[in-house]
Amino acid sequence: MRTPQAPTLYLLDGSSYIYRAYYGIRDGATSGGMPTNAIFGFTRMLLGLLQENKPDRLAVVFDPPREETFRRDIYPAYKAHRDAMPEDLVIQVPYIRRIVQALNITAVEAPGFEADDVIATLARAGAAEGFEVTVVTGDKDLLQIVTDRIGLLDTMKGIRSGPQEVLDRFGVPPERVVDVLGLAGDAADNIPGVPGIGEKTAAGLVQRFGSLEGVLEWTSLVSGKARRESLRSHAGQARLSKTLATVRYDVPLGLSPADLQRRPPNLAELIPLLRELEFAPLEAAFTPPPPGVVEIYSDGSGRDSGPGGYGVILRYGAHEKELSGFEPEATSQRMELIAAIRGLEALNAPRKVRLFSDSQYLVRGMSEWLQGWIRTGRLETPDALKNQDLWLELAALSRKHQVTCQWVPGHAGHHFNERCDKLAKRAAEEGARAAVTAQPPKEVLEVEKALPLPVALDSHDPGCGCEVTTFEADADGQLTFC
Known part of the structure; x- marks a missing residue:
């Protein structure tokens, strides 16, 4: 056993x-x-x-x-x-x-x-x-x-x-x-x-x-x-x-299983090698966030109707935290927004945040549209926007944190994007199984390491604070102009 x-x-x-x-x-x-x-x-x-x-x-x-x-x-x-x-x-x-x-x-x-x-x-x-x-x-x-x-x-x-x-x-x-x-x-x-x-x-x-x-x-x-x-x-x-x-069990090796202890990578050797090979998506896996910055990677998985999942990874220094969960009924767009919300909600005080997502809908909304909706009053007008309830939550969280949004191409080998995608799909599958077996939905929470966050950052201007990003194409098919 x-x-x-x-x-x-x-x-x-x-x-x-x-x-x-x-x-x-x-x-x-x-x-x-x-x-x-x-x-x-x-x-x-x-x-x-x-x-x-x-x-x-x-x-x-x-x-x-x-x-x-x-x-x-x-x-x-x-x-x-x-x-x-x-x-x-x-x-x-x-x-x-x-x-x-x-x-x-x-x-x-x-x-x-x-x-x-x-x-x-x-x-x-x-x-x-x-x-x-x-x-x-x-x-x-x-x-x-x-x-x-x-x-x-x-x-x-x-x-x-x-x-x-x-x-x-x-x-x-x-x-x-x-x-x-x-x-x-x-x-x-x-x-x-x-x-x-x-x-x-x-x-x-x-x-x-x-x-x-x-x-x-x-x-x-x-x-x-x-x-x-x-x-x-x-x-x-x-x-x-x-x-x-028939395999052999008597190979002379000169080492034992106890000698195979996991060790931290040799970054002085690894990073130049990844750069030589032009593996920028993999290099990100070993590059810590800038000092004082929390990186949030998020992804959502859903269909036109039915269970949807989200996956989030928060990084601060050498520490990480994983979050995942599902909604009984959610579209893919809603799950992308929910993923970002869950990541920002996990921060217990105002932070400087870099938010990464492969959803142009989310990133363009945060970078380009949200301030316009706030300025014109459209954000507060009932039924004026698709997914308005979630955009209201994101607006509130954006006022709390200093957020910079960045789009990453989906399915392009980016380490954290792929991990979030797996977390989201796994959570969506869990939701589907729960629906079939009539079990009450339960949130999935996976924590690799506690994320010790620093004291609150310096004050910053209210509002989204997102940087504008230029987009090549809609990689995940979710771009909807609201």
Whole structure:
């Protein structure tokens, strides 16, 4: 049974992440023409993993060249059919390693062993030392190491796998996954298996006879003449396939899970590297707000009708606070306004605020329209404005704080914008579930760290105080002139 208070150890399959990043983002290059799509995708996914899960211990595990592993010595055709790494990815891998190093994350690689073997060794050791271990990968082969204290996380699909999920996937417990792979083979790794036996059949045979060895011992009881002949003729190949599919737990590493403590990033190394790669959206994640300024990032998620969610991140110095929640009935525009309101309401005294949003409706309203509505009396005229109740709240909050509004392009890789988007969508989904189950809505409040705010700032002129921003286009489709 897992202990909620147990420290967490995350082991990231670096090669899996690299390829997912490369194929997930097909475009991206510096002004000088160097491709950066894989570097950007890898870094963004890694930061998302850290933010979502906040592991106590972490390592990124890399593969050595496939020709240099013990499995290739046993079976020269192992993974031989795989294409060579694309040239535009080859030149990005050293930068990915530099990113990991600058983030002060331990990178692990063992000559002669694959990343799976290193991960299995560290995972078992971590579980034995009391860690709750999560292996971050999309590789089904590692399902064989799952236990009550070792789970798999596929961040691309949002799926966590424990013993029950492995049983649902393969029809056998984790320790028998290699028996299924030995019989069925694995085309991705060029593991041959037994001709004519697929994964479903293999799982049924292992369920019946207990193991690959049991199947081979009792082949005479297997139904189907062709299947029995194939098992007899390829018994040695089946055993070899199981050996190839079985991960090792005895990799000599010279470090332990306790050595993988999370450390602050080396900003002196990281920031110049991000600038070299022209990753301005990611650089913001490591750049603290100016002294005395509270940054508020906000986003809303909603439809024409139905539950809507909001996500807010407040930053002051090195401290952050996350807020999220939902409304039973709200449009996307209303949720954008509510997100900004919730962020400003979280400040307990007048502050100097930089408000960021990907909603041009919100930012143009705060920057351009609000003062005109106040000046002409339109803001106070009943039914004169769409979402008038919320604009009245924003006007009151703008008089309390010194607010500068800035638009950020939506879905452009901005770290905090993407985090707010996730918070908002998660809250909206929670609201939808609550509506279906007839549960009373509840506000979601997530706090990463308390936000110690300073004494009230110097006095400032009343009114919005927002700076005018020039807008290229309506990136999120929410621009409505009121």
